Amino acid sequence: MLDRYVIPIIKKPLEQGARCCIQRGISANQVTIASFAIGLLAIPALWQHYYLLALVFIVFNRIGDGLDGAIARQTQTTDAGGFLDICLDFLFYALIPLGFLLAEPEQNGLYAALLIVSFVGTGSSFLAFASVAAKHKIDNPIYQHKSLYYMAGITEGTETIGFFIAFCLWPNAFPTLATVFAILCFMTTANRIWAGYHTISKSEFNDVKQTLNKWSPDEDL
Template identity: 55%
Template sequence: MLDRYTSRWVQPPLKVLAYHARREEISADQLTVLGFVFGLMAMVAITLGHFELALVLLLINRFLDGLDGAVARQTQPSDAGGYLDICLDFLIYSGVIWAFALAEPANATAAATLIFAFVGTGSSFLAFAAVAARRSLVQPQAVHKSLYYLGGLTEGTETILFFVLLCLFPGAFVPLAYGFAVLCAMTTATRIVGGYLTLRQP
C-alpha cells in the first residue's frame, strides 16, 4: 500500500548508487545474492537473541534488494534475475519469522500463523503474476518491478516496518505477529478477489 509513495524518494538515490555499482562492474544478481547472505546472517542473529544486530543486517538486506533492481533497470533486466530476487525475498521473509520462533518457543504458534499468512500473500502474488505475464497484462504503477502484481495492505514497505518493530520490541512478537497476519489475510483476500475479477475479463 505504501510502496507507491516510498518509491518516489527511494528510487532517485538508488539510481545514483546503481550508476556507481555498474561502473564497478557489480551485477544485479551479485547484489541479490549478497543481500540474501545478509538476510541469513540476520536470521542467525535473531535466533541468538541479538536483535539490534539483526535489525542492521535486515536493513542492509532490504537496501541491497532495492539496489539490485535499480542496477537491473540500468542494464538489462532479466527473467532469471527477477526470478532469483523474488525467490530469495520470500525465503528471507518467512525465515525471519522462523528465527523468532527459534529464539523463543513461546512465539511458535504466532510465528506459524504468520508464515501461513505469508503463504497466502505470496501464492496470490505469484499465481496472478504468472497468469498476467502469459496474458501480457500491464500495470503502469509497477513498471519498475519484474513481475506484474496486485497490491495490498502488506507490501514491501509495510513488511520492512514490521520487521523493524519486531527487532526493536522482540518481547511484543506475539501481538505484532498476529496483527500483521490479519493484515496479510486481508491482502490475500483482496488479491484473490481482484485477481479473479481481472482475469475473468476477456
C-alpha cells in the same frame, strides 16, 4: 499499500548507488545474492537474542533488494534476474519469523507459524496472478519497473520492513505484532484473490469477444 509513495522517495539514492556499483563491475544478480546472504545472518542473530544486530542485517538486505533492481534497470532487466530476486525475497521473508521462533519457541512459536502461513497466502496469490497476467498480457500500470506483475495489497514491501523493524525493536511484543501483521496479510490475500479472479475473468471475456469480432462466417465458405 505504501510502496507507491515510498518508491519515488528512495528511487534517486538507489539510482546513485546503482551507478557506483556498475562502475565497479557489480551486477544486479551479485547484489541479489549478496544481500540475501547478509539477510541470512539475521537468523542466528535473532536466535541468540541479538535483535539490534539482526535489524542491521535485515536493513542491509532490504537496501540490497532495492539496489539490485536499480542496477538492472540501468543495465539490462532480465526475467531470470527477476525470478531469482523474487524467490530469495519470499524465502527471506519466511526466515525472519523462524528466527523469532528459535529465539523464544514457547512464546513465539504459534505466532511465527501463523505469520509464515499468512506469507504463503500473500506470496502464492502474488505469483499465481503474475503467471496468469503474463499469459493474458495484462498491463501493470502501477509498478511498471517490476519483472513480474506486481499486484498491490495492504501489506507490501514497506509494511513488511516496518513490521520487521518493530519486531526487532520490541521483541517481547512479537506475538501481538505478528498477529496484527498476519491479519493484514490475510486481508491482502483475500483482496488479491478477489481482484485477481475478476481481473482474469474480465480479460478472458475480452479475449473471447475479440475472437468473435474477428470471426466472419464468410471465412468458412
